[in-house]
Amino acid sequence: xxxxxxxxxxxxxxxxxxxxxxxxxxxxxxxxxxxxxxxxxxxxxxxxxxxxxxxxxxxxxxxxxxxxxxxxxxxxxxxxxxxxxxxxxxxxxxxxxxxxxxxxxxxxxxxxxxxxxxxxxxxxxxxxxxxxxxxxxxxxxxxxxxxxxxxxxxxxxxxxxxxxxxxxxxxxxxxxxxxxxxxxxxxxxxxxxxxxxxxxxxxxxxxxxxxxxxxxxxxxxxxxxxxxxxxxxxxxxxxxxxxxxxxxxxxxxxxxxxxxxxxxxxxxxxxxxxxxxxxxxxxxxxxxxxxxxxxxxxxxxx
Numbered sequence: 001x002x003x004x005x006x007x008x009x010x011x012x013x014x015x016x017x018x019x020x021x022x023x024x025x026x027x028x029x030x031x032x033x034x035x036x037x038x039x040x041x042x043x044x045x046x047x048x049x050x051x052x053x054x055x056x057x058x059x060x061x062x063x064x065x066x067x068x069x070x071x072x073x074x075x076x077x078x079x080x081x082x083x084x085x086x087x088x089x090x091x092x093x094x095x096x097x098x099x100x101x102x103x104x105x106x107x108x109x110x111x112x113x114x115x116x117x118x119x120x121x122x123x124x125x126x127x128x129x130x131x132x133x134x135x136x137x138x139x140x141x142x143x144x145x146x147x148x149x150x151x152x153x154x155x156x157x158x159x160x161x162x163x164x165x166x167x168x169x170x171x172x173x174x175x176x177x178x179x180x181x182x183x184x185x186x187x188x189x190x191x192x193x194x195x196x197x198x199x200x201x202x203x204x205x206x207x208x209x210x211x212x213x214x215x216x217x218x219x220x221x222x223x224x225x226x227x228x229x230x231x232x233x234x235x236x237x238x239x240x241x242x243x244x245x246x247x248x249x250x251x252x253x254x255x256x257x258x259x260x261x262x263x264x265x266x267x268x269x270x271x272x273x274x275x276x277x278x279x280x281x282x283x284x285x286x287x288x289x290x291x292x293x294x295x296x297x298x299x300x301x302x
Contacts (some may be wrong), residue, residue, distance in 0.1 A: 037223060082175055100132060110138060184255065
């Protein structure tokens with residue numbers, strides 16, 4: 001059985017946190033950037049029941065788990081629930097398999113003995129066996145480096161929303177499949193995976209400290225603040241900027257385009273509640289702007 005630490009949701013949540021905390025990509029020159037403040041957005045078009053897009057944060061911090069009343073009301077008005085992905089045992093097993101080399105390569109020669117010792121110690125704390133550690137890919141280790149505070153619960157905000165949607169008998173659908181999510185990681189160049197992992201191992205405490213400003217920005221409903229949370233670290237380590245930019249492009253920007261495309265039919269049906277990471281909403285390349293280009297009116301609801 002795959003260990004929970006290497007499950008698809010755990011992997012994607014942690015890599016998203018790394019991407020959000022260490023990269024602040026600038027919008028294109030001359031492009032408008034009005035989606036900067038707000039977590040809940042009403043999406044409407046004449047003759048179609050309105051839908052809602054909610055920007056979540058992929059953590060189990062107790063401060064983010066109490067749903068604001070506008071979000072509760074929007075969920076109650078909806079018939080369909082769309083999230084980034086829906087995973088069960090089959091998907092967890094596939095992700096666990098994909099996280100390991102099958103061609104004879106091993107992690108230690110890629111990152112060096114010192115970095116490997118640090119990574120192995122962290123993974124052993126997560127109950128990952130030595131045989132798996134030896135074969136694990138750099139992106140999968142990177143996904144397991146975030147520090148979870150003791151007061152965190154067992155369920156993230158996304159998981160709580162999914163439970164509520166099922167309790168209310170909404171039709172639940174994912175915007176991405178497991179193979180697509182695996183592909184996101186696999187397409188990150190190996191050199192970038194290695195450099196990101198070595199840097200994150202060396203600066204793990206700083207990475208953990210950067211999560212708090214992201215949470216604070218989310219609680220202020222400040223999408224631009226979430227997006228810019230990594231400015232300080234990016235400025236401090238300019239030699240890593242290119243690698244973190246690749247990570248952000250693969251994990252956030254490219255996936256935002258896919259999500260907006262997949263929402264074409266759900267939004268035409270109407271009465272959809274869409275919950276995706278808030279960093280997918282921001283700016284001219286975000287989901288909200290891409291939806292607006294499909295002819296919808298997008299208005300902040302909270």
